[in-house]
Amino acid sequence: MKLVASLTSPYARKIRVILAEKGLPFELVVDSPWEAGTRVPTVNPLGKVPALVTDGGEVFFDSPVIAGYLETLGAGPRLLPADALAAVRVRQHEALADGITDAAVAALLESRRPDGERSEREIARQLEKVDRALAELERRAAGRTWLDGADMHLGDVAAGCALGYLDLRFPRIDWRGRHPALAALAERLFARASFAGTMPPAA
Incomplete structure (x- = not known):
């Protein structure tokens, strides 16, 4: 997986925390949508971070959606209850x-x-x-x-x-x-x- 993120984005931090808690390997691609030459719009048409690119090439954004996707991977701890x-x-x-x-x-x-x-x-x-x-x-x-x-x-x-x-x-x-x-x-x-x-x- 690749996570396109800015180091100061609190939304991206949320996903980085989840990935760390679950011990899921990923490549961090640091890119700020506010910088000239940003490539963020190529992965998220809204031009925002974070965006997650799965190993299969599917892209998920925004952070609540990415968090939901990470719950489907079966890695603990669960951050959403089963109920x-x-x-x-x-x-x-x-x-x-x-x-x-x-x-x-x-x-x-x-x-x-x-x-x-x-x-x-x-x-x-x-x-x-x-x-x-x-x-x-x-x-x-x-x-x-x-x-x-x-x-x-x-x-x-x-x-x-x-x-x-x-x-x-x-x-x-x-x-x-x-x-x-x-x-x-x-x-x-x-x-x-x-x-x-x-x-x-x-x-």
Whole structure:
């Protein structure tokens, strides 16, 4: 398998963490869709990373789809429960965490627009989404070791990648001070080799 990814993409990090947790061999092809000469659109018409190219040449994108595909390969640990409804609940946590990332990415891109084109109102709107979603994730994490049951699942991985992205791009957001359950969850996640080995380079 080949994974086309940027080293700073939180979505790509989610897949790299899953591959590491499952011990699945793959070739990492580092490519940023923001760089001149990027080849990302040749594997994903949406021009986004990550994209996974299977040994048979089939391509999967975006990260939730790739995560679902990796579950079909039979490699443990399972990150989605066998029970269909339980799997949907895990996917809800994945969507909530990915939504934090989506809003943070949108705020970052808006902040990088030239003076006169940048909208502080839009940045604030996106960061309000981050704040609301963090509060909801905190509520769901309170009193639990993991978001869904006794073991780490896909929602936890997505949450860790979202929180790590906030550390990278928005260090001024004191999510640890305001959300102790998330801080404890992140500490457990960041101590794992899969997260330590996929730490993004400094911005």
